[in-house]
Amino acid sequence: MQEPENDPxxxxxxxxxxxxxxxxxxxxxxxxxxxxxxxxxx
Amino acid sequence: MTPTxxxxxSTSLPADWRDLFALTKPRVMSLVIFTGLxxxxxxxxxxxPVLAFTAVLCIAMGAGGAxxxxxxxxxxxxxxxxxxxxxxxxxxxxxxTTARDFAGVLCAASVFLMGFAVGWLAAxxxxxxxxxxxxxxxxxxxxxxxxxxxxxxxAGAFPPLIGWVAATGHISLMPVVLFAxxxxxxxxxxxxxALFVKSDYAKVGIPMMPVVAGERSTRRQILIYTVxxxxxxVLPWWIGGTGAVYGLSALVLSGLFLALSLRVAFRERSGPExxxxxxxxxxxxxxxxxxxxFAALVVDRFVVL
Numbered sequence: 265m266q267e268p269e270n271d272p273x274x275x276x277x278x279x280x281x282x283x284x285x286x287x288x289x290x291x292x293x294x295x296x297x298x299x300x301x302x303x304x305x306x
Numbered sequence: 307m308t309p310t311x312x313x314x315x316s317t318s319l320p321a322d323w324r325d326l327f328a329l330t331k332p333r334v335m336s337l338v339i340f341t342g343l344x345x346x347x348x349x350x351x352x353x354x355p356v357l358a359f360t361a362v363l364c365i366a367m368g369a370g371g372a373x374x375x376x377x378x379x380x381x382x383x384x385x386x387x388x389x390x391x392x393x394x395x396x397x398x399x400x401x402x403t404t405a406r407d408f409a410g411v412l413c414a415a416s417v418f419l420m421g422f423a424v425g426w427l428a429a430x431x432x433x434x435x436x437x438x439x440x441x442x443x444x445x446x447x448x449x450x451x452x453x454x455x456x457x458x459x460x461a462g463a464f465p466p467l468i469g470w471v472a473a474t475g476h477i478s479l480m481p482v483v484l485f486a487x488x489x490x491x492x493x494x495x496x497x498x499x500a501l502f503v504k505s506d507y508a509k510v511g512i513p514m515m516p517v518v519a520g521e522r523s524t525r526r527q528i529l530i531y532t533v534x535x536x537x538x539x540v541l542p543w544w545i546g547g548t549g550a551v552y553g554l555s556a557l558v559l560s561g562l563f564l565a566l567s568l569r570v571a572f573r574e575r576s577g578p579e580x581x582x583x584x585x586x587x588x589x590x591x592x593x594x595x596x597x598x599x600f601a602a603l604v605v606d607r608f609v610v611l
Binding site for chain 2: 275278279281282285286296299300302303304306
């Protein structure tokens with residue numbers, strides 16, 4: 265069972281940490297696509 | 307009584323990224339990534355390092371997505387088994403819709419990225435492996451037949467084939483042999499585990515071999531598959547696909563696997579207090595075996611005896 269009041273971290277903290285991971289993943293994806301394009305052109 | 311996941315599964319907390327990561331079964335994924343990478347490196351042709359990295363990333367994403375689909379489908383069963391009851395879905399730390407959507411995005415992204423960046427043959431095999439694991443194994447075979455692990459073992463056997471095809475662009479005999487090695491390795495690996503968590507599987511009604519056919523039959527079948535695995539593991543050397551480094555390593559590793567299987571095959575559980583040490587050792591060794599065998603494949607590519 266997991267209720268917000270029982271969890272040591274607040275909803276805001278969980279949301280923030282998840283958004284940070286999502287942003288990093290998207291940035292990594294864009295960088296990867298850039299390098300894939302370079303590799304395909306070369 | 308059918309186990310059910312807690313009512314709080316429709317949790318009021320947002321999904322934590324750690325729980326989403328746990329859905330991908332990271333420990334299983336490490337073996338998938340490793341065998342996929344080995345298939346790619348052992349292939350006779352080279353591809354651009356960025357494309358090689360992308361291929362391995364896609365294999366990892368596909369495996370993670372398929373594992374997440376598996377956990378989404380089996381959330382109720384997982385809740386009833388000690389080994390799996392701490393997973394995010396049975397614990398109610400994640401809601402099922404989020405798990406399903408996360409799995410779907412991972413699977414689709416892995417296939418399309420593989421197709422666009424590396425090649426559509428590798429992408430097609432990746433798609434087949436995802437469907438094989440999530441649909442053929444998880445939904446169809448696992449709850450129906452004790453041969454679930456035998457046929458379903460094919461799902462875990464795809465990564466070296468995908469890695470090889472990503473590098474070469476075509477299927478040849480060698481990657482098919484690598485596929486066969488993992489296919490024949492899977493039953494002894496899983497049945498060793500099933501022997502010491504038999505009660506868990508029985509409790510939730512999954513027809514694993516020890517539950518349906520009994521322990522004695524399972525032990526003999528473990529031996530049969532290990533005996534078949536020995537010549538199969540050396541086959542890449544016989545057909546000239548590898549050198550002596552791999553061949554001799556395969557002989558030693560498979561010989562030890564056979565020795566541990568023999569110990570399990572001709573023993574009987576002494577009673578409820580039996581710690582099942584030989585079975586646990588066989589299971590642990592089977593993981594080391596696969597890592598070592600594929601590591602030897604890569605080393606063989608660079609070291610000639």
